[in-house]
Amino acid sequence: MPELDFTGLSAAAEAAFKPHFEQVATRARRRRRRHRILAVTTVALLVTGSGVAVAARHDDSGAPAARFGADRTPDFIPTPGATPTADPGPGRQALTGRPAVGDLTHVYLRWTECRSGCPLRWAGTDDGGRHWRTGPLPVPDDAMVDLRSAGPRTMVAWYQSRSAPVPQRWIASADGGATWREVTPRRVDALPAGWRVLGQQPGPSDVPLVAVDPATGDIAQLARRSTLRDAAVVESVPPAAGLWVSGRTGQHVGDGGRIIWTGGAVDVSRDGGRTWSRHEFPDDLTASDDIGGPAVATHDGHTVYAVGRVRGALVVWRSTDGGGTWARAAGTARVGERTVRAAVRPDGVLVVQAGISAGEDPLMFASSDGGTTLRPAPLGPGADPRPVPGGYAQTGWPDSKGAWLSTDGVTWTWLDPPELP
Structure with a gap:
């Protein structure tokens, strides 16, 4: 597991608003990877003269590129966010969490400000960001909290106090945050159809x-837990495509006792997790050195891609029978050790992003021929979307605190976090 890294957080924020595991782990591994990516990119520039990174900014694929407003660059290229509240006052510090998107008009997030104590609160919009409401989260001030949205008016959050020896707990609101209640998860053999998987x-x-x-x-x-190792659920696939889990099948111990994961594989369930079917890929196919195996991309659950890297080269596997059989596609590109994300747009275009932060010098690719060719494409959202009612959402958390929203997976608009009082 990557080391925890709280560099840059103030003492007050650390005491009352500890980021959840995903944020901490992501920041830690990005700090480690930046130095490696810089060396790889420099070598590429010296060898080719122009470099893959430069060529990848131009789209010659023939596939429509993602479109987004000129007022906001992609999440993984840091830019200034919302303007801070005017005259914040001495000692005031407002911190926001990852957006939780219920649909294209209902978006929620957690936040806190530290003056006398640091109480945790929620903020929400019912009209796509024109107006925001806010209220208290009924959790201890020192709690670790992960706020999620399950529907337009439904939020859930798990929390755990750092000072009290109590297990993780859940709270839920079904009326947009007006009221909250404690929830105890019910153990099941299969997840109910139509429920949002977290x-x-x-x-x-x-x-x-x-x-x-x-x-x-x-x-x-x-x-039951997944029998894959170091697994991650694939959140970018539509619910009708089934449950997909990506992970590894083996491990060995490297220098200094570090665990090195091996064997990329995907599991799919068509019955809510009651039964699973597995496919293992050769050559340690993976999209990340830290969590999960290959990146899984599908729009209809029938044509499915498993995308990752092998020895620094992008590799694409394709299934036309819902993951029953697989064939390797011809498309490839040099991506080094960049983290890979992939998705299939509603128009059938496979979108691949290599590098999830500006420090990785991200590259973008698109394929409209089933992965036979991977053409460089302009940087933009679309490779890591989450299906929501009415369209798609993608965040750049933790590098960016807002969210991209789209009705068709091709044209995107940016929603900035609010200026909280």
């Missing part, structure tokens, strides 16, 4: 998958 860290190898009723906030949890 991606969490630690992943399904350690904690069984959970799903939330978008109408009530009730929570169901599988009775």
Whole structure:
């Protein structure tokens, strides 16, 4: 597990608003990877003269590129966010969490400000960001909190106090934050159809998958954990495509006792997690050195891609029978050790992003021929979307605190976090 890294957080923020595991782990591994990526990119520039990084900024694929407003660059290229509240006053510090998107008009987030204590609160919009409401989160001030949305008016959050020896707990609101209640997850053999599956860290190898009723906030949890190692649930696939989990099949101990994961594989369930089918890929195919195996991309659950890297080269596998059989596609590119994300747009275009932060010098690719060719494409959102009612959402958390929203997965608009009082 990557080391925890709280560099840059103030003492007050550390005491009352500890980031959740995913944020801390992501920041830690990005700090380690920046030095490696810089060396790889420099070598590429010296060898080719112009470099892959420069060529990848131009789209000659023939596939429509993602479109977004000129007022905001992609999440993984840091830019200034919302303007701070005017005259914040001495000692004031407002911190916001990852956006939780219920649909294209209902978006929520957690936040806190530190004056006398640091109480945790929520903020939400019902009209796509024109107006925001806010209220208290009924959790201890020192709690670790992960706020999620399961529907337009439904939020859930797990929390755990850092000072009291109590297990993780859940709360839910089904009326947009007006009222909250404690929820106890119900153990099930299969997750109910139509409930929103939550991606969490630690992943399904350690904690069984959970799903939330978008109408009530009730929570169901599988009775069994994933048998893959270092696994992650794939959140970018539509619910009708089934449950997909990506992970590893083996491990060995490297220098200094470090665990090195081996063997990329994907599991798919068509019955809510009651039964699973697995496919293992050769050559340690992976999209990340830290969590999960290959990146899984599908729009209809029938044509499915498993995308990752092998020895620094991008590799694409394609299935046309829902993951039953697979064939390697010809498309490839040099991506070094960059983290890989992939998705299939509603128009059938496979979108691949290599590098999830500005420090990785991200590259973008698109394929409209089933992965036979991977053409460089302009940087933009679309490779890591989450299906929501009415369209798609993608965040750049933790590098960016807002969210991209789209009705069609091609044209995107940016929603900035609010100026909180």
